[in-house]
Amino acid sequence: MPKYINLYKNYTLNRGNYQLRLPLNIEYMIPDNDSVYLLSQFIEEMDLTDLYSTYSRIRENKATPRQMLKIVLYSYMNHNYSSRAMEQSCYRDVNFMYLLEGSPVPDHSTFARFRSLHFSPCTETIMAEMTNFFYEIGEVLRNDIFIDGTKIEACANKYTFVWKKSVSKNLKGLLSKLAIFVAECEEMYGSKFVYENKVKIKHIKKLRKKLYALKKKENIEFVHGSGKRKNPIQRSIEKLEEYLDKLKEYTQKIHT
Numbered sequence: 001m002p003k004y005i006n007l008y009k010n011y012t013l014n015r016g017n018y019q020l021r022l023p024l025n026i027e028y029m030i031p032d033n034d035s036v037y038l039l040s041q042f043i044e045e046m047d048l049t050d051l052y053s054t055y056s057r058i059r060e061n062k063a064t065p066r067q068m069l070k071i072v073l074y075s076y077m078n079h080n081y082s083s084r085a086m087e088q089s090c091y092r093d094v095n096f097m098y099l100l101e102g103s104p105v106p107d108h109s110t111f112a113r114f115r116s117l118h119f120s121p122c123t124e125t126i127m128a129e130m131t132n133f134f135y136e137i138g139e140v141l142r143n144d145i146f147i148d149g150t151k152i153e154a155c156a157n158k159y160t161f162v163w164k165k166s167v168s169k170n171l172k173g174l175l176s177k178l179a180i181f182v183a184e185c186e187e188m189y190g191s192k193f194v195y196e197n198k199v200k201i202k203h204i205k206k207l208r209k210k211l212y213a214l215k216k217k218e219n220i221e222f223v224h225g226s227g228k229r230k231n232p233i234q235r236s237i238e239k240l241e242e243y244l245d246k247l248k249e250y251t252q253k254i255h256t
Contacts, residue, residue: 029094036074036095042133043070050122063103068114069126070099071106083108083115164254171250175199178243182207185236189214204244211237 030036043066051065058064063071074095075086089096090105106114119126134140179199185207186193193203193210211233214220220231230238 030098034095035077036098038139039074039077040070040099042130042137043073045133046126046129048126050125051118054118054121061104063100063106063110065114065118067100067103068106068111069119071096072111072115072119074099083111086111167250167253171247171254174243174246174250178204178247181239181243185211188232188236204240208237208240208244211240 048066048069051069052058055065071086071090075081075089080086080089086096087105087108090100131140135142182194182199182203185191189210191210193207194200214233215237218233220233222234223230
């Protein structure tokens, strides 16, 4: 007779002879101040008509859209964004079991479809209603508005992040350099562009116009490349154009 070889190791050899006992009501295992109660409360009171309208039909003996929303949001609250992790939590975590209310555990594909096909189209409505509910029960205040100043490009990567604080700092330094540059040009070319010791954009434009007028008057040809000596007016114009390009760049990053 053929002999069958068991390739699987038996990991239950050293387990104790005891029976695992769980309370019939798992709610007793959850602290009274746990955030899962607050989450469940406000979702029960929310109007989820928009969410339910994304379904053509709702199957019986399955997790309802309301229960799915509870599980997804509670998972997000715990910094857990994976569909597979949500499925696993429903098997292992009593808080997720409480939200599931005895319904069968959805698989990871069900969570993925819920987020892309049902939750995504009405996200803004749900989040706005959540904010209003938190305000009504006193969990959030409307005295202050906190704005994230991070600027992220469309094709962002770790080298293309733009931080508002950094841009503001660079802009401040650029304005200081511009003030020094204008003062040097006033002394070099014998013209007065700034009054009351405050450099404005109109002063920069006036200086630029003056430099190009001097270039035309003296018939100066710009030179480039190694071994060629630049005229002071050319150096001033190039430096000013560089400052103006940077000023435009920083202004766009702050206001867009």
